[in-house]
Amino acid sequence: MKTSFILNVAEYIRDAILDHESELESLDRAIGDGDHYINMKRGASAIVEMRAELESLTPDAALNKIGMKLLSTIGGASGPLLASFFMSMGKTLKEKADDGAISYAAAFADGVKAIQQRGKAGLGEKTMLDVLIPVAQQFLTLTASHTNTKEICASLIHTAEQGMLSTKALIATKGRAASLGERAIGHIDPGAKSCQLMIEAVCKQRLLIQD
Amino acid sequence: MKKFINKIDDVLVESLSGFAAAHHDLVKLNLDPNFLTRQQKSNNKVAIISGGGSGHEPLHAGYIGYGMLDAACPGHVFTSPTPDQMLAAAEAAHADKGILFIVKNYAGDVMNFEMAAEMLPFESATVLTSDDCAVINSTYTTGRRGVAGTVIVEKCVGSLAETGATLQACKTLGDKVNSRTASMGVALTSCTVPAAGRPTFDIDDNELEMGVGIHGEPGRKRETIREADAIIQDVVNAILDALKPAQNSEALLLINGFGATPLMELYLIYNTAAKLLNHHGINITRSLVGNYTTALDMAGASITLCLLDDEIKQHWDSPVHTATLRWGV
Numbered sequence: 001m002k003t004s005f006i007l008n009v010a011e012y013i014r015d016a017i018l019d020h021e022s023e024l025e026s027l028d029r030a031i032g033d034g035d036h037y038i039n040m041k042r043g044a045s046a047i048v049e050m051r052a053e054l055e056s057l058t059p060d061a062a063l064n065k066i067g068m069k070l071l072s073t074i075g076g077a078s079g080p081l082l083a084s085f086f087m088s089m090g091k092t093l094k095e096k097a098d099d100g101a102i103s104y105a106a107a108f109a110d111g112v113k114a115i116q117q118r119g120k121a122g123l124g125e126k127t128m129l130d131v132l133i134p135v136a137q138q139f140l141t142l143t144a145s146h147t148n149t150k151e152i153c154a155s156l157i158h159t160a161e162q163g164m165l166s167t168k169a170l171i172a173t174k175g176r177a178a179s180l181g182e183r184a185i186g187h188i189d190p191g192a193k194s195c196q197l198m199i200e201a202v203c204k205q206r207l208l209i210q211d
Numbered sequence: 212m213k214k215f216i217n218k219i220d221d222v223l224v225e226s227l228s229g230f231a232a233a234h235h236d237l238v239k240l241n242l243d244p245n246f247l248t249r250q251q252k253s254n255n256k257v258a259i260i261s262g263g264g265s266g267h268e269p270l271h272a273g274y275i276g277y278g279m280l281d282a283a284c285p286g287h288v289f290t291s292p293t294p295d296q297m298l299a300a301a302e303a304a305h306a307d308k309g310i311l312f313i314v315k316n317y318a319g320d321v322m323n324f325e326m327a328a329e330m331l332p333f334e335s336a337t338v339l340t341s342d343d344c345a346v347i348n349s350t351y352t353t354g355r356r357g358v359a360g361t362v363i364v365e366k367c368v369g370s371l372a373e374t375g376a377t378l379q380a381c382k383t384l385g386d387k388v389n390s391r392t393a394s395m396g397v398a399l400t401s402c403t404v405p406a407a408g409r410p411t412f413d414i415d416d417n418e419l420e421m422g423v424g425i426h427g428e429p430g431r432k433r434e435t436i437r438e439a440d441a442i443i444q445d446v447v448n449a450i451l452d453a454l455k456p457a458q459n460s461e462a463l464l465l466i467n468g469f470g471a472t473p474l475m476e477l478y479l480i481y482n483t484a485a486k487l488l489n490h491h492g493i494n495i496t497r498s499l500v501g502n503y504t505t506a507l508d509m510a511g512a513s514i515t516l517c518l519l520d521d522e523i524k525q526h527w528d529s530p531v532h533t534a535t536l537r538w539g540v
Contacts, residue, residue, distance in 0.1 A: 025407065032428065034404050034411045035289050042287075071326065072244070075264075075290040077319035080326050118322055174318070178346075180429055 001059045001093075001104060005209070007051050010066075012201040014044035020197055027190040031177040035076065036190045043074040043082065063090030078191065081115050081128070088114035101152065105139040112136040119174060126172035126184060128191035131163035135199055153203035164188060164196035212408045214508075222405050223265055227285060230272055234534040237276045244293070246300035247272045248282040257372045257381045258282065258304040261313040261365060262297065263320055264289040266404070266507045267425055273535035274362065279369035280313075280533075281306070288404050288507070289426045291319035297327035301335070309334035309378035313365055313385060315357030316341040336378050338385030340364050342515065344393040344453035345422025345430040358425050359467040359504035359515045360392035363527070366536065370526035388523055393453040395446045396430070396513030398423035400471065402506045421445065425469070425506045425513075439476075443483045446514050447491075456493055456518055463497035463527060464488065465515035470505035472512050477501065484514050497527055503535065 017024070017040050028036040047066055054062045067086035071079055089111035096103055112132045116122060123133050138159045142152045167189040177184045216222055224242060231240035231247065238247045246262075261271040262284030271283035282304040286292035301310045310331065314324045316339045328335050342360030368385040376384075398420040401410035411427035414420060419442065422430025431449075436442075456462065466481045468474070481500050488495055497519065504513070517523070530539030 029407075029411060034407045034427075035287070038404075038406050039287075039290060072293045072295040075286045075293050075319065075323065077291070077317075077322055079291070079293055079319070080322035083326075118325075119318070183429060 001098075003054060003057055003059050003062045005205070006059060006062055006066075007054060009202050009205045010044070010047045010051075012205045013198050014041075014048045016197045016201040017041055017044050017194065020193075024190055024194060027188055027193055031172070031180055031184045031187045032190055036078070036194065039074045039076050039078055040194050043070050043078070046070070046073040058094075060090040060094035063087070063093065066090075077119070081119055084114040084118040085111035101143045101149070105136075105143040108139055109136040121174040124170060125174040126167045126170040126177060126189045126192075127174050128189070128195040130167045130170070130189070131160050131192045131195040131199065134159050134163045149206060153207050157200050157203045160196040160199040164192045167192045212403050212405070214403070214405060216405060219406050219408075223285070223287060226265075226268075227272070230268075230534070237532070237534055238272065241299065241303070244284075244296040244299045246282055246284045246292075246296050246303070247275055248300065248303050249275055249277075252304070253281065253306050253373075255308060256281075256306050256375055257308045257378050258301065258306050258310050259313065259365070259369050259372050259381070260284070260297065260300050260304060260310055261361070262286065262292045262300070262324075263315050263317075264291055264426070266402070267504050269502070269535040270361065270504045271365070274365050274369075274533050276531070276533035277540065278373055278529060278531035278533070279365055279536065281372075288406065291317065291323045294323055294327035294330060297324060298330060301327070301331055301333060305333050308375075309336070311335070311368065311372070311378060311381045311385070312337040313361065313368065314339050315361055316354055317356060334378060336382040338364060338368065338382055338389065340389050342389060342392040342394045343396070343422075343424065344449055345395045345424075356424055358394045358396065359465060359513050360389065360394045360517065362499075362503050362536075363392055363463065363465065363515070363517045364388045366531060367523055367526035370529040370531070373529075384522070384526070388517065391454070391518040391520075391523070392515060393450045394465075394467075394513050394515040395421075395449045396423045396425070396467075396469065396511060397421055397442055397446060398427065398469065398506075398509055398511035399436070400510040402427045402470065402509035404507065419511075422449075423506075423509075423511060425504060427506055427509055439479060440483050443480055443514070444487060447484055447487045450514060450516050451488075451491060454516060454518060456491075456516075458492040459494060460492070461494045461496050461519045461524070462488065463499070463517040463519055464495045465499045465503065465517070466501075467504050467513045467515060468502040469509040469511040469513070470502060471508045471510040474501065477512055480512055480514065488516070497524070
């Protein structure tokens with residue numbers, strides 16, 4: 001992985017968040033407190049603005065710095081959770097030899113584990129983890145079986161979408177929607193939606209490179 | 212949206228600057244990272260630091276001063292502050308006896324304060340407030356939310372800290388006050404987050420949200436509006452269910468406005484709530500009525516009951532000198 005790829009993805013993610021303003025806002029208004037889009041936009045924009053500062057760094061150092069920046073810009077629960085993800089991902093990349101997609105899948109899975117620990121949450125609690133956990137597992141499985149990049153990307157986009165949609169039927173047991181009980185059923189979790197958008201943005205960016 | 216705004220992105224800093232200017236005898240404002248401290252730093256005491264999303268004014272900056280908080284970290288509207296703010300505030304307020312964070316029990320606040328505590332070079336402890344009994348602590352929740360009862364925790368712990376008490380003693384008192392306090396709120400209208408520009412939730416003219424949170428997040432259920440006494444009775448019953456006070460308990464009754472309900476109605480609520488509680492054998496000996504933990508421009512109010520004992524009473528009555536609470540000085 002090159003730092004330039006991370007920086008291009010950051011722009012792609014920022015654009016994906018901006019493009020889905022009304023959808024993210026209405027999801028959060030339904031079962032949250034209406035600040036999710038604003039926070040994600042603030043975080044994503046801050047990373048894009050760091051381009052000059054990040055360009056000269058190694059990928060692991062850039063990911064760590066992205067985590068620190070998100071920690072001080074997003075706030076809410078998303079801040080510490082996403083910060084833990086990027087910082088942990090950076091740590092794994094730094095410690096392990098670069099073995100291409102296999103390393104990225106391992107780093108991604110470690111990032112997701114860090115979110116689970118920080119948020120004390122798991123699968124099926126109507127959070128971003130309903131997207132991230134299945135994607136991490138699928139990413140590990142596909143890289144272990146040496147699936148080609150195009151198939152991996154298509155599969156992860158699909159898995160993320162399924163995970164995002166799965167939150168619709170769930171009762172929230174973690175996150176701010178937890179106070180709603182059964183009233184949260186029928187609504188997609190906004191954090192799951194933004195994570196799905198981000199994964200889709202990464203995968204599409206990766207496919208562009210291959211083409 | 213009709214609000215006093217120059218630029219949406221400037222609302223928070225302009226408001227904080229106004230607060231600091233209006234109360235320059237009491238507080239100092241630091242920007243980027245945003246935090247406020249007492250004008251005069253105290254010595255040799257536990258530094259009591261709170262913080263949370265903005266939009267709940269006067270919580271928390273309005274409680275900085277003698278007998279209450281040493282510092283406060285305001286986040287963006289309805290969004291937890293971040294660890295860099297807490298670390299800078301702790302650095303500025305640290306007075307050799309450790310840091311006590313008072314944190315309302317919301318996932319974001321808990322995680323950000325947790326990360327700050329992990330990075331802090333000083334000894335620290337945290338009191339999590341969870342007085343909102345609207346959200347039942349079950350497998351479906353992460354526990355009760357922290358709302359207006361936080362003010363009572365901050366007042367009592369702040370008072371104890373002035374005596375030079377240890378970090379552990381301050382935490383113990385904070386946990387005790389929290390465990391003896393229960394609150395529940397009712398919303399008549401939604402609030403509007405300036406950056407969102409429209410109401411956080413939809414509610415009809417003839418509806419109320421029973422058990423609403425202080426961000427306008429839904430609570431127990433949506434109901435048709437009734438006469439005030441019937442609404443207040445339901446709230447009082449929920450609080451009594453949560454606290455299960457003994458007969459002849461002594462208590463503090465706090466009627467808190469959410470921002471757009473006039474004092475006239477808050478006193479009407481006090482009138483009914485106090486009568487109902489007296490009827491249940493509760494002796495209300497302390498009271499507070501006003502806007503102490505708001506939700507921007509939401510119409511509605513919360514009722515908080517804190518069961519007193521001699522220690523809590525002593526620390527509630529002790530001198531306090533903040534922008535919002537000021538007595539005995």
